[in-house]
Amino acid sequence: MKRIIRLLPALFLAVLVVAACKDKETMDPQPDPTLYERLGGINAISAVVDQFLANVVADNSINGRFAATVADPFRTQLLRNNLIDQVCAGSGGPCQYKGKTMKEAHTGMNITDAEFNALVGDLVAALDQFNVPEQEKNELLAILGPMRPDIVGQ
């Protein structure tokens, strides 16, 4: 009995520590996953970008714009890498976009609204081909949409 009484303070302390830890768990919940994580990280983003580029190349309404790019494997690779970095960085991933600004990249091309919409359609098709859920699809489009004024009519 005496032994139990002597152990009581230690037991009390242990209960306090466990309670404090539980409390910290509820007060410090895991942060919400970023869009990058929800999209499936770099491999999933790379696969979507590859499908997107395939859709663009097959899209007669805009593929003429990319004829010189497709003819040059180095340019194709550079565009692919820049697009992957752009989506990765824009969705909160650990990449850095090292390409030109959207204005610099598209100035002199006189891209129309219809062409911009066609390209976004090719991206949506790629996202659908990979069953990306509506929420993540809309979040990604909301990141790219504001780039329109820097791309169209430049």
Ligand code: HEM
């Ligand atoms: C949200 C829409 C768009 C995004 C995010 C985007 C993104 C990019 C990026 C990251 C580059 C590479 C920049 C660099 O070389 O440093 C690029 C280049 C280019 N973009 Fe866009 N773009 C968009 C819309 C369009 C549209 C609508 C067209 C034409 C229909 C277009 C045609 C091109 C072409 C021809 C290049 C040059 C590729 C090369 O260097 O060979 N882009 N774009």
